[in-house]
Amino acid sequence: MYQEERLLAILEFLKKNNRITVEQICTLFDISRDTARRDLVKLEEEKSIIRTRGGAILPLAQNHVPSYSNRLKTVSNEKEQIGRRAASLISPGDTIILDTSTTVQACAESLGDLDCTVITNSINQAEILSAKQSLNIQLLGGTLQKEHRYLYGLSVIEKLSEYHVDKAFIGVLGVSEKGLTNVHEEDGEIKRKMIEQAKQVIVLADHTKLGKTGFFKYASLKDIDLLITDRTPPKAFRDLLTENNIDLLTADERDDI
Structure with a gap:
């Protein structure tokens, strides 16, 4: 090993x-x-x-998020499976938003060379997708967050308000009864706007994120349409999804639960 x-x-x-x-x-x-x-x-x-x-x-405080490059070194098989499952939901002609999480990057890596439009504020996602000739890529401009390699600020939010897309793929630090949470407020504000601009909101989260609550809440459970995770959650969590009309897909099977 x-x-x-x-x-x-x-x-x-x-x-x-x-x-x-x-x-x-x-x-x-x-x-x-x-x-x-x-x-x-x-x-x-x-x-x-x-x-x-x-x-x-483990450290007592879990609010620190390793840099994007360090997180990429530890992208798990579970995240790769979730990414492939998410990419399978994208069809030619779709307009989609991809946020900056490493799990969403796994979706970008699995995406075929489709005739569709991708909007993102992630430098990494744009670089990965640039190799796919049929894709139209809209990279949102703003202030560069160097450690986590995304663009943020008022200009990003204002530009997002001009787009209305079919699907938004969103990563989380935690998803619980308190909603969707992460560490950085500036990133959370952008995720919030991405969610507002999408017909369907798809959250990608491996099992370690379920039931976890981070520092900054950027969306409620009622804002989610679909959750993709790597394994079937406990019944209490599935009941929580049902109460909020959230569909569930697991990466290790093709049928929803």
Whole structure:
């Protein structure tokens, strides 16, 4: 197993168990204590963990979002599956909005060379889609957020108000009974406007985002039409979706639930 794969697996273990020891890492991945320690040093450098005596725990504060480039290094198979599922919903002639999340980028990467129009404020999405000759790309201009590689500001929101699109694909830090949330207010304001301009709002969120609430709320559950995730959520969460008339698709099957 490569180091990046182990790092993802360690973080998944921490999310479920809150803490991990060096001995557990050695046993789980059949590696030496030195290798386990190097993995923990790497995760600490990425500010994903707090090292403790003999192991690690998750940071108490989860409001910090790693830079876009760091998040791309850990795009999971689940996000790729969600992206493919989302891309399958886009048809020739569609007008769509793609936001700046890494899960939505997985959708852009899976999108075929279709005759459709894509509106985005993401530098990465525009670069990926520029290789597809049939696509018309509208890159929204504004102030560059260098760390997370998106354009923001009043000019972006004003330009968005001129468009009326078929579908908006939106990523989240968290989706819960409190609505859709993220960390950065300027990004949230843009997502809010994207949602307003779309006939159908499609939220892409892997299972770790379900039931989670971030700092800034930019939409209510009633604003969502469809949620795509990687596995069937617990019944209580499915009931919450039903109460708010939200359809559910899972990336590992072709039938909605």
